[in-house]
Amino acid sequence: MLAACATGESTPAGTTSGGTGGGDALTPFTFLSFLPLTSFSVVPEMYGDLTGAFTKNHMDMTLQTVKGSAQATQLLLANKGQVARNGLIDAMIAAFAQDQPIVIPAIDTFQVGIRIVTTDASPEPSDWVGKTIGVPSVNGTSDKTLSMSLRKMDIDPESVKRQLVGLAPGTFDLVRNGTLAGYMVSADTAQIVAKQNSDARIFVPTSVTGMNIYMTTKEQIDQHGDELKNFFLAVQQVKEGLIAEKNFDAAIKTLRSEYTFASLDDDEIANASFKERTAAWQGKDGRTGWPDMEELEGAYGELVDSKVVPSGKKIESLVDTSLLPQ
Structure with missing residues (x-):
């Protein structure tokens, strides 16, 4: 297109x-x-x-x-x-x-231009083990950046599940209700979510591969x-x-x-x-x-x-x- x-x-x-x-x-x-x-x-x-x-x-x-x-x-x-x-x-x-x-x-x-939107319930990668992070595309750039960042922090990427979700700020409702531990968005979308939701927390992946x-x-x-x-x-x-x-x-x-x-x-x-x-x-x-x-x-x-x-x-x-x- x-x-x-x-x-x-x-x-x-x-x-x-x-x-x-x-x-x-x-x-x-x-x-x-x-x-x-x-x-x-x-x-x-x-x-x-x-x-x-x-x-x-x-x-x-x-x-x-x-x-x-x-x-x-x-x-x-x-x-x-x-x-x-x-x-x-x-x-x-x-x-x-x-x-x-x-x-x-x-x-x-x-x-790194990608952010992970979370809440106080799961603000750090160690909190995501056994839980699900929303990604815009399975095995895409965001998904791979998440895996590399987890490895850098000695967390097995396989221990964090992935789910395909939309990129819109409204996806934060899935984090708030516990369906997701967080989801990956662009830096500017993360700012929108944080402004609209006082309980939102933003995690910045650390891998230079991002x-x-x-x-x-x-x-x-x-x-x-x-x-x-x-x-x-x-x-x-x-x-x-x-x-x-x-x-x-x-x-x-x-x-x-x-x-x-x-x-x-x-x-x-x-x-x-x-x-x-x-x-x-x-x-x-x-x-x-x-x-x-x-x-x-x-x-x-x-x-x-x-x-x-x-x-x-x-x-x-x-x-x-x-x-x-x-």
Whole structure:
């Protein structure tokens, strides 16, 4: 399913033109997101499309949501898109366990973007043993991030049951009545739940494997290298422009011109979500996008120790930063 967003006239702070290519011709480009366009997780692309950042870099952008990380990988391999946002775990599984020609050109968020909403009845992972955690997709990115976080705390992931649930704030009723010990949502949805329910508690998974990345394939780099460079230039311009903002009122107004969802429609939570997101975009050195190889090595080590991927692989074979603005 396609979700093509309108292009506005305003320019985000810090945005300039200058991508690869020339003239006014726009090249079709498809971005695949395993997250819906109702979340701050997809802000760089939604905001960039609305403010013309992609058009300025010679791209006719289509934002396409897909059903999970596995489908994102399949569509990339089938040449149905040029780049996808995905979870690091799924990218490493595709590359190292399934021998797919996956490439990570850039990091999206250096911090885990998933939260687990609980109550005082079960606020800590040790309280979840023998109970059920709600997940948006069984064996999906959230589910795998939960497993990795449990292992890191020496809790057997098999001791915590999973149940497929919706992502809406109303799912909290299942936690309150004891059906679930908690459920997994995006960071902005967690803020909505906490604001609406005084008994809600938010747990932040700790595994570095929970970061989100941008993913493409070797074939896409060979066939669409210039377009990919333009995409990452536009994303960098959008992110750096928003990071430089003192407040996000103008950015919120721009997003509301096209989108409506709970965390965006609430002024307080929208501002808090922007603040949290802009922090997550920055690595230890303050840069956006550039992978921290030490962190990726650590994440790979966690996955090897958990027998999720085989040992003996080289992180360097998965990462290619040649598409990033130099």
